[in-house]
Amino acid sequence: MIFTAPDVDGVRDSLKTSRRVSPLRSRLVARSVIVASLSTLTLLLTALAPSMARADCDPAGRDIANRLMTYTGQLGERNPLRLVLRPSSGGKLEGRYANASSLSDTYLTGKLENKSRLHLTEFDAGGMPRATFEGDFTANDDVNRQRGAASSCEVISGQWKDLRNGRSVPFELALASIQSGKIDHLYGVAGVSDDDTLNRAATQFRKGVLDDRRDVVAQSMRYPLRVSLHGKTLMLRNPKSLLARYNEIFTDAYVRTIGAAVPRLMFARDQGVMLGEGAVWFDASGRVIALNRS
Structure with a gap:
């Protein structure tokens, strides 16, 4: 819906045609008409504007209680x-x-x-x-x-x-x-004995990727390494095979994805611990076991 601003000049002209209204009263009446019109416009726009509605989250719900x-x-x-x-x-x-x-x-x-x-x-x-x-x-x-x-x-x-x-x-x-799990030991389900050890490994790997330290990245892997690339799954047998395809795997977009991930408080399951939304998976010792390119 498009709203048209009040015609201020038209209001003033109509007031001038009445000899019974003084110039001061004319200005006051014109101003009140304009203010009223703008107030109505503001109320209409406010009513049409989207708002962020609150939602109920019941901590006693069976899906989330104590989880x-x-x-x-x-x-x-x-x-x-x-x-x-x-x-x-x-x-x-x-x-x-x-x-x-x-x-x-x-x-x-x-x-x-x-x-x-x-x-x-x-x-x-x-x-x-x-x-x-x-x-x-x-x-x-x-x-x-x-x-x-x-x-x-x-x-x-x-x-x-x-x-x-x-x-x-x-x-x-x-x-x-x-x-499920303990808030101070999130990775237990993946067989991790100490969460901080895995956090340090994930942080080192992420920093190696962002700094383009290819030697650090290659040494962070557990081989054979599974890589999801172009809709296919590759198995890389050693650091040399990873470095040969490094540019193909670690594109700018993939590096940004890893950079946007927080290498702490990660999701864990029996298969491992994941960085980001599954872009990288670690085993219980902190070695990278999978790279997933979307």
């Missing part, structure tokens, strides 16, 4: 973020988050109010509150429905606030996976 819900997205414009939440009875929340440059996970505690409003607090080394996540579960019909959870738990958006300086940064996260 680990992993969310991925952005903190600000360029900071990939990964958040793991464990909801429990009474709306209590326990969590951990990390970004691509994190050397450790940040522990969170909080609560869920009215099944939609999220309050999370992170603490410094001395146990003092350092920052907060305040947000809402929001409705999003476009999120993939095959993730195994109700749509009401799929998207979180809000503000992260630094309590020391008051700086606030927006965040938006989408549900990536739901799994």
Whole structure:
């Protein structure tokens, strides 16, 4: 719908034709007509504008109660973020988050109010509150429905606030996976004894890719290595065979995909631990066992 602005000159001309109205009153009447017209226009545009509706996420639901819900997205414009939440009875929340440059996970505690409003607090080394996540579960019909959870738990958006300086940064996260396990030992199902050892291996591999350190990347693999490429599966037998096809595998797009992934708080299953949305898979020792090019 297209709205036409009020004809101000026409209003003034019509007022001038009446000898009973003073010039001052003419200006006041004209101004009131314009303001009323613009107010009506504002109300109409506000009514037509899309809004982000809140959604209910019931932590007592059988699909998510006491399970680990992993969310991925952005903190600000360029900071990939990964958040793991464990909801429990009474709306209590326990969590951990990390970004691509994190050397450790940040522990969170909080609560869920009215099944939609999220309050999370992170603490410094001395146990003092350092920052907060305040947000809402929001409705999003476009999120993939095959993730195994109700749509009401799929998207979180809000503000992260630094309590020391008051700086606030927006965040938006989408549900990536739901799994069982312990929040401080996510990779146990994959046979990993120490999560930090695998995190370090994943971080080293990711840095090697981004820095174009091909020797580091080649030594990060467990051979024979499965590579999904051009709709086919290749088996590379040794570092030499990987280096021979390196440019074909590690394209700019694939390097960007790896760079956007957070090498901590990763999804795990019995077959291994995955970086990003399955772009790279690691075994229990931290060796790369599969590269998946989309």
